[in-house]
Amino acid sequence: MGIQVAVAGASGYAGGELLRLLAGHPEFDLVTATAHSKAGQRLDAVHPQLTGLDMTFVETVPDVLADADLVFLALPHGESAALAAQLPAGVRIVDLGADHRLTDSDAWTRYYGGPHAGAWTYGLPELPGQRERIAASTRVANTGCYAATITLALAPLIAAGVAQPADVVVVAASGTSGAGRAAKAHLLGSEVMGDLSPYKVGAHQHVPEIKQATGATGLSFTPVLAPMPRGILATVTALPAGNAADSTAGNVADSTAGNAADADPRAVLARAYADAPFVHLLPEGRWPHTAATLGGNSCHLQATVDVDSGRLIVVAALDNLGKGAAGQAVQNANLMFGLPETTGLSSWGVAP
Amino acid sequence: MGIQVAVAGASGYAGGELLRLLAGHPEFDLVTATAHSKAGQRLDAVHPQLTGLDMTFVETVPDVLADADLVFLALPHGESAALAAQLPAGVRIVDLGADHRLTDSDAWTRYYGGPHAGAWTYGLPELPGQRERIAASTRVANTGCYAATITLALAPLIAAGVAQPADVVVVAASGTSGAGRAAKAHLLGSEVMGDLSPYKVGAHQHVPEIKQATGATGLSFTPVLAPMPRGILATVTALPAGNAADSTAGNVADSTAGNAADADPRAVLARAYADAPFVHLLPEGRWPHTAATLGGNSCHLQATVDVDSGRLIVVAALDNLGKGAAGQAVQNANLMFGLPETTGLSSWGVAP
Amino acid sequence: MGIQVAVAGASGYAGGELLRLLAGHPEFDLVTATAHSKAGQRLDAVHPQLTGLDMTFVETVPDVLADADLVFLALPHGESAALAAQLPAGVRIVDLGADHRLTDSDAWTRYYGGPHAGAWTYGLPELPGQRERIAASTRVANTGCYAATITLALAPLIAAGVAQPADVVVVAASGTSGAGRAAKAHLLGSEVMGDLSPYKVGAHQHVPEIKQATGATGLSFTPVLAPMPRGILATVTALPAGNAADSTAGNVADSTAGNAADADPRAVLARAYADAPFVHLLPEGRWPHTAATLGGNSCHLQATVDVDSGRLIVVAALDNLGKGAAGQAVQNANLMFGLPETTGLSSWGVAP
Amino acid sequence: MGIQVAVAGASGYAGGELLRLLAGHPEFDLVTATAHSKAGQRLDAVHPQLTGLDMTFVETVPDVLADADLVFLALPHGESAALAAQLPAGVRIVDLGADHRLTDSDAWTRYYGGPHAGAWTYGLPELPGQRERIAASTRVANTGCYAATITLALAPLIAAGVAQPADVVVVAASGTSGAGRAAKAHLLGSEVMGDLSPYKVGAHQHVPEIKQATGATGLSFTPVLAPMPRGILATVTALPAGNAADSTAGNVADSTAGNAADADPRAVLARAYADAPFVHLLPEGRWPHTAATLGGNSCHLQATVDVDSGRLIVVAALDNLGKGAAGQAVQNANLMFGLPETTGLSSWGVAP
The missing domain is CATH 3.30.360.10 (Dihydrodipicolinate Reductase; domain 2)
Structure with missing residues (x-):
């Protein structure tokens, strides 16, 4: 059995790209996808590019995520910190939102408002030494695009x-x-x-x-x-x-x-x-x-x-949506699970 | 060692998509890509979406194709028949051009002009009985898009x-x-x-x-x-x-x-x-x-x-370029080599 | 003094095109533009392509339209009939909506629902005899695009x-x-x-x-x-x-x-x-x-x-938006006022 | 009789836009449009957006331009200087190309190569004092876009x-x-x-x-x-x-x-x-x-x-193609003929 994966907030564009990548990933098994207003709908009703993917959105609540090995958070800014706080420490999390990117709490407050949830490991593996830090982390903040x-x-x-x-x-x-x-x-x-x-x-x-x-x-x-x-x-x-x-x-x-x-x-x-x-x-x-x-x-x-x-x-x-969001999230998750960085990802673009 | 694959005429759009699919195919090994005016250039100079793919176009001549197990022809209409005639019978060929699609020689002459090269197995696996015919063929004419x-x-x-x-x-x-x-x-x-x-x-x-x-x-x-x-x-x-x-x-x-x-x-x-x-x-x-x-x-x-x-x-x-050309060509080739039809192909689209 | 013109419902796309055409029309003087949620805003805040046009949207009520010589209705289907019924008989009206296009009340009810407001002169001048009918009308129903x-x-x-x-x-x-x-x-x-x-x-x-x-x-x-x-x-x-x-x-x-x-x-x-x-x-x-x-x-x-x-x-x-809506509306209005059909309109497209 | 206008090199995009503007200009009469490979073709065969404009491209030679009151040059860089030199001094010229924009001959040679044809009045009326200079000129170099x-x-x-x-x-x-x-x-x-x-x-x-x-x-x-x-x-x-x-x-x-x-x-x-x-x-x-x-x-x-x-x-x-080329050229020409700057031009954009 592979690594059990959940995506919270998967009805948006970054979420859809994440579902696409996970549907083709050889080690990650997509088991749960959550959404808010789309809960109860099939994934391919919301993301028609995934027609044939037989799964249904459930509500975004901690319970449906807690048993996963890996959770991706693709939520609006400000929502991921609250949800992450309710997940077990053993669940590895990649947050595609901004909540845990900044180390400077003042800057957070100035630009986003509200209390700062604190910084996680910054999820850009190509920075010096960052691959190792990500591999050793259970919480990673994906960078903004x-x-x-x-x-x-x-x-x-x-x-x-x-x-x-x-x-x-x-x-x-x-x-x-x-x-x-x-x-x-x-x-x-x-x-x-x-x-x-x-x-x-x-x-x-x-x-x-x-x-x-x-x-x-x-x-x-x-x-x-x-x-x-x-x-x-x-x-x-x-x-x-x-x-x-x-x-x-x-x-x-x-x-x-x-x-x-x-x-x-x-x-x-x-x-x-x-x-x-x-x-x-x-x-x-x-x-x-x-x-x-x-x-x-x-x-x-x-x-x-x-x-x-x-x-x-x-x-x-x-x-x-790729290296700027979902692709990078998968790259980070690969590192967090000791997989080759490139697992389930492609360098090739679709052109023209 | 995998199945050795060559693509003739790979500098166009269908050729580029074929290269992309082959670069990610688990059983087909892309060994040769030919072109006409682009011969001598790196593949990624012509197809920048393949940046990092380390291979160079060679001239489109029979010699560079004859040792392959599988040849895709992505040539202008009228050129593939002449080239195919010079390849060994044992080489499996999928022709993305129109030369061998029509069974009616008169229709060929009326719409394309010139002599008709004769029909090959029609490469649309979803037609009744066609999967089996394709699997039994060494020459397949991909359908038009x-x-x-x-x-x-x-x-x-x-x-x-x-x-x-x-x-x-x-x-x-x-x-x-x-x-x-x-x-x-x-x-x-x-x-x-x-x-x-x-x-x-x-x-x-x-x-x-x-x-x-x-x-x-x-x-x-x-x-x-x-x-x-x-x-x-x-x-x-x-x-x-x-x-x-x-x-x-x-x-x-x-x-x-x-x-x-x-x-x-x-x-x-x-x-x-x-x-x-x-x-x-x-x-x-x-x-x-x-x-x-x-x-x-x-x-x-x-x-x-x-x-x-x-x-x-x-x-x-x-x-x-996908199911209408390169994807279908790979699907046909999978069948010709006894592989699962879906090998190296994805149902999922890239959206938005 | 030219012909006084009002546009009701001018914040949408057809309305915006109508404002553009009227702003350059040599005989029609745009005096009033109405909107619903945009009332109180400048026209060019809503239609930035009209930057420099110094006018403000007012609420869509009969009073602000009643003194005009000519009223264009660019309202959602179902709203123009009610408004038109409250305007004086002497005001010429071109309705860009569907309310008065159909002669068959049953068809109206079947496709649009609700009571049928009755047909006006059909505003396609190129139909045989239609130029004359339009010229003689005070109420014209612009055709759908x-x-x-x-x-x-x-x-x-x-x-x-x-x-x-x-x-x-x-x-x-x-x-x-x-x-x-x-x-x-x-x-x-x-x-x-x-x-x-x-x-x-x-x-x-x-x-x-x-x-x-x-x-x-x-x-x-x-x-x-x-x-x-x-x-x-x-x-x-x-x-x-x-x-x-x-x-x-x-x-x-x-x-x-x-x-x-x-x-x-x-x-x-x-x-x-x-x-x-x-x-x-x-x-x-x-x-x-x-x-x-x-x-x-x-x-x-x-x-x-x-x-x-x-x-x-x-x-x-x-x-x-041109010949399919606003341009045709102006063409109809030209005829209704005895002007040359082409007044203020151009045959030329903007390309590339 | 209005001002007789010719456009040299009118088969390109800036040329097409110029023809469109001139076809609607109340004072300028388009009498000649020249082209190179398109000579002999109707204008609307080359510019289908001008369908109905009944005129044919002639070859770009000085003779067909010499009798015009106003000539627009919409030629490739390097060609307008040679042509302009063969036109009578009394013909007013607006050059949409780069040949006469630079005052620094060294810069011309460094970036374009070849001899510098010399600077004309720079055709941007909004620069301080430039309206007056343009109005007093018979030769104006339209600015680059x-x-x-x-x-x-x-x-x-x-x-x-x-x-x-x-x-x-x-x-x-x-x-x-x-x-x-x-x-x-x-x-x-x-x-x-x-x-x-x-x-x-x-x-x-x-x-x-x-x-x-x-x-x-x-x-x-x-x-x-x-x-x-x-x-x-x-x-x-x-x-x-x-x-x-x-x-x-x-x-x-x-x-x-x-x-x-x-x-x-x-x-x-x-x-x-x-x-x-x-x-x-x-x-x-x-x-x-x-x-x-x-x-x-x-x-x-x-x-x-x-x-x-x-x-x-x-x-x-x-x-x-508007304020960056053809529109500006007409604006300059208006000034050169003592017309209001805005004649035949519109501030309004076509949107959406």
Whole structure:
């Protein structure tokens, strides 16, 4: 008998992707899926892409989860902490929500409001030493989808001293599934098709998580809703270390000449992800694009130094429901159960 | 050592999907991928969704294919017959092109031109007795994507005497990947986004295949290009058997009352696909839609009797690159090698 | 001072398009726009494409409409009749809803429920004699968007005796704006992008209107939701007159040989729309597609005889919010005020 | 008789939009449209959205343009200078290409190659004093679509001393029509739908024009191809003046406290565009999005100060074929002929 798995809050988009991955996972046996308003409905009535999966949603209560070996929480922010507190210590939990990501309680209160439930092991296995920490944990907080994308692009460059942490500028566009499945007029297909729409400009609740995970100390983050169901493309720019802010294009070469090899962002990223099965630094000249990551668990990266400004530019692409949510959750769970990290996951995207 | 597999013409869209499926197949070992203008390039330079797959395209010549146990041909129509003729008899071949689908040489010449290469076993396992024929074959002609969709919807109804074969009307819309990867101005994103565009109206080259596979004797088939990369939705209507063509709405109930049970199209479809793992008749009230089949090997079906006209209406949805091409090719190959039909394939779609 | 115009229910998609057209109309002065939940908001807060239009929604009550010369009603089905009954007889009214379209009270009750408000002049100026009837009317019922598309394609062929009315089969796909602006989960961008989805298969409430307007006596109508904001593409097929339903492809030529010239559907359509500024029969070989009609008031048509089945196939494309709703409403209003039919309207689409 | 107008190179996307605008312009009479490979074809065969416009493309040679009062050049970069040199001095010319935009010949040679044709009056009427310069010119260089968007967002802030010119970071996404109409495989609908794809990262040929027009001295500009036909959304960030580059979030308030009123980016933009009919600073809380500008000649703007980084963030949206190309060209031409700037143009977008 395999590892018994339950998913709480499985009627949303991340939940649906998790069900899909679990339905094909060779070691995890999906035994329970819970929902709120959809309780009592078949899974494939709510997720028609799973037509033929013979299971019914039950109510989200602790009792139906307590016997599982592994529980995924795909609940609205603020609900997972309360539920997790009622589960036995022996149940391993991966929380796809934000409740346990932040180590800074003040930041939690400022951006989310209410009391802070405390931090769990941060679920991004590609950070240094994090695989081991996740493997040793029974509680893991999956990263946010924007945070995962930006952190994979930026954290190694700040850690290596190649990028300055002080003036990071990020513009990241996401497919609409990142905005959830609740019926809202501004998310209607008629509104989003053909449209690019920025939101929460100047003050996004994911800023503290991104700063915590990347090491950035100053961050301008502008998210944009893009006319596609899935995918995040993050354009991350940072000043190169040793490059004064008032530098102009003319003296970029000089200011970075001292340690050109070390400062090569591609070399730093290549080293950082040499053993990461799901993070791919593309060959020079090829840039990440979201469609190549759809449905898979990969993050694609590329980096360069801007000719005019001297800024480092790193672009990262991933599937917000895959490596940005459900895929990463399964990857974390694999580690927590001593399985190969790649079990039941694919690097390949579904394209075109 | 697994079964050695080669794909000829793997730089197009069906070829790319085939590579993706083979890269995850537990019994087939992808050893060779050929291309024409892309020979010498890495697979993931041409198919960035396969980033990390370490293999290079070679030229499409018989020598590189002859040692394989299994060859998939994903070549332009007219090229596969010539190549297949040069491969050893012992090599099992699945042809994704049209060259060997038609049994009627005249129809071939009329719609495609040139000499007819002769028919191979028709690769739609869900037709009665076809699984066994495919399993016994070394040469299989994969069905066309439109033909697969329409045949799964209609063939059982004509075979059961529930639908008249004489006046079938089909309108089917396909995503743009069905139109191929060659650079053509009318297929530019700027042209197809926001657009529905019919083509080859009144005379499509797939009509003979559809008639051959469904048993229809009179067929009006109108294909439409839809603004999405993948997916086919076919709306198939036929007159109910025993319903004279001049019937009006008022007498529909009467004319079909005699054998209402037999005439229920849902019952016929349910019986036809009771053991088919990839063809799903949806519960009453739910209609197929393409997004639910994206990336999987499923065909979703639903049927009803039109209140006003009394016509049978069957709607079928599938992924034109999945069950309509590459997925079906792998399904056929599984059968040819005595493997479970579902090996390396998934029923689940990637949605949203 | 120009003609004083009010729009009731202007916060939806058809209402927004109407406001856009009225804002550029040289004779109509938009003086009042009403809404329900949006009352009190600026027009451009609700319709950001009208940014700069300095006007505020007021509540939808008879008083604010009674002084207008012309009132457009863009209300949910069932609400316009009640409101119209409270407006002075001298106010000219164009109703974009369904309340006054049907002449058959039984059909109204069967498909919509409730008492029937009675028929107004049917607002499709391109029907024979209809321009004059509209010009003489103070109450006009705008056609539904599907009905407009299908009627323009089919009515002349049935009227000319070229198409049989008994067994018409229509599949028509619409952009999502046709489904309205209310927040519904199945209309979210995440759901509709990449998706084709049939709905109300076998029993659509527009069937009686389409039959009334086209003269069809038997109609199979299947609507499909397409992944684009605007546009309708209707594929309309009918048996040629004189062609028995049990005919097969072989005898089509014979059965129609007697009066080939009369039976040419293109010739019939060319005659029917010779003087219609907004209905364009395309040159042979070019087929209508929706993007070419976006934002304009045109309907594009093409017709052929199917090689295999002998059926007549007519394809029509228009913008469901333009010629299918708001554009047509303005065209009707122009006629009602003795203005040139084309005043303030454009034949040109916005493409790509 | 109106002003006689010719369009050279009218078969592309900007050319098509220009034809649409000219077909509805009350003062400009479109008399000639030229093309290269499409010469001899009807305009509506190439631009089906103009079905009914009865005119034929002629070859692009000076003779057919020399008698016009006004010539628009919508040619590939590098071709307009040669053609313009052969036209009489009295013909007014608006060049939609890049040939005459740059004042710096070195920058031209570095980014475009070949000899520089010299600068014409820069065609962005909203820059200070530029309306008058354009009105007095017979030769005007229309701005690039990215440059127009970014300049409208940024130039007033740098000019007012509110934004530092040294470290500007821009990420701008464009619909696919900005990439032109030539058949290229990476622009196929199958590739671009569902995809966000950065290009020319770190070295884009529009950087010199953007710096020239905005006053920026250091610019990181990353363009992204977005899955929609039209629209540009630019996210422009700059350090506030007086805010040293090494500032961190903590001292932002202090560093800008001295002249908070002056530093308000919204106030600066409101002043700059108080009299501009097509540039709309949105009310606080509403952010620009591209769909609201589709088909119109408007640019929508919004600005804020980032809570975390203290950077100024300005977002601008426009239609790359409208205010970014053809609409702006007509606006410039209106000024050159002493017409009201708004003649034949609309502020309203076509949405949804």
